[in-house]
Amino acid sequence: MAVPRPDQHARASRDIAALHDARPASVAEQPNMRSGTLLAVTGIGLVAASLAGIAVASRGGNRPARAARYAAWGSALLAGSVLADSAMEHYRGNFRRKEMFAAPVVAAGTLATALATAVTSRATSYKAALFGGTIATGLFGLGFHLRNILSRPGGLSWNNLFYRAPFGAPGALALAGLAGVGAVAADRADRRERLGQKGHGRRAGYGLGLFTAAGLFGLTAEVGLLHFRGAFHDKLMYAPILALPFTGAAIMAATADPQPRRRSLARKSLEATAGLGLVGTGLHAYGVSRNMGGFANWTQNLFQGPPIAAPPSLAGLALMGFAALDLLDRHGKDPSHGPR
Template sequence: MADSAMEHFQGSYHNPAMYVGPMAAAGTMLATLRGGDRNRASAARTMQGAATMIGLMGLGFHGYNILKRPGGLSWNNLFYAAPVGAPGALALAGVLGLGERRMAGSRGPERREDGRILGGVVGASLLVTTAEIALLHFRGAFHNPAMFVPVTIPPAAGAALCLAGLRRPEAARRHRLARALLHLTALLGPVGTAFHAFGVSREMGGWANWRQSLLSGPPMPAPASLTGLALPGLAALREIEGGMDE
């Protein structure tokens, strides 16, 4: 929500549709937090479903923003136009919310299968998120060696999580690897935020000029997405392990 609001603010909300993303993100967060009450469960599902659709539509808007510029699909437009994969985070938030409600009502083999599906979704999302990070860090020329870390550990965690769901004799070893990589990925959220805060401080005027530095420097809320993916990945791994232990 914060990342979407800041990026759209940087774009001056020149298109009224740019208000929809941050509002949908805020609504989804509130609906998920308060959706435990049975009386609100239906409203929460509706909001999460709407968030999924809005996120998918946002991918179309961002794709159009890139293609309509001179040069079309070019490195320059991928670097400086609307971030191509960003709305997918909203769609994923909706999908994870709906998946959580499905898993809450499932038991036995059905719940274990849901855990494998969740692991596949989160694993694939880590790969896509890494591609977005790689694009933006490539734009920054990987000038700090630490910029390679979020494009190496998260995709390894995503691949390990997908493999952990397979019924193989070496599954236990895969689980240990996936768990370790997911824990490291979760740590990249706060660590990456600290690095981005340092990047903001190096902008003209630093934090004393925070109104401009926050918009021109590295996006402060962005690294938290890695933590947001690692945690449901660990939850999926727990369900997968529960199924294999039985």
């Protein structure tokens, strides 16, 4: 059986002793904030950003066009989702890099700007610049996340795609920025159309429609990857990966050739997608409850997932799509005024 080998023992002991003296300092692995505190801070951030946005609005200005309002609310929903999700996930990653603070901070700023955009037409250039910053942050985030994935043994492996920084997540921040830019553009286009400059509404609708479709396809990949990681253990997990690309195709079709039937199909599928976002939030909450300890152990299980903050982004994208459809309704083929 296990027989000690004296020679080896002596050698190893010497090495150990040497190493013992130069023992590496332990890394601070545990977050220095309690999860309860983090969630409170995140909640306060959401409320503060919303209040800031509304404060800007309370100082007057015109009410933006309906398409702009849709897109702005979409941007706000996406930004709120990113704020909650990134605050939690980056906290889970101990904010190991300073850059990790960027996501929740920029998301909060975007949320405030988006809410301001939804209620007033003032300061559009500043807003557009801020949303541009959001897009840039999202794109940088994609780079950081990709680097994080590639830095681990296995590189671009399934394991790293499943468990390292989620590749698609910063894309949601970029989408929030795009929806914001879209909102500003829609408002401007609406004003020009009213001044009789034709074509601007059509172009803005076209842009918003394409961004929505791109977002839906991107989200399909992200949801598909993560639901695949969950082995589609619940058949309902197939719903978004069937619904999102269909909606994406429908909005693409309506954008490319905005005839009434296509617009109507796109609207219906967007409504279904928005509904799925709400249902999904509930289902993710149910998923959290299935972890050991359920909601009684919420400080662990909210992090364990599935992320409750993720599905609302579906509704955010749907709102962006509604904005596109509103513009296409009024400025595309066979214009109508859409449902009031």
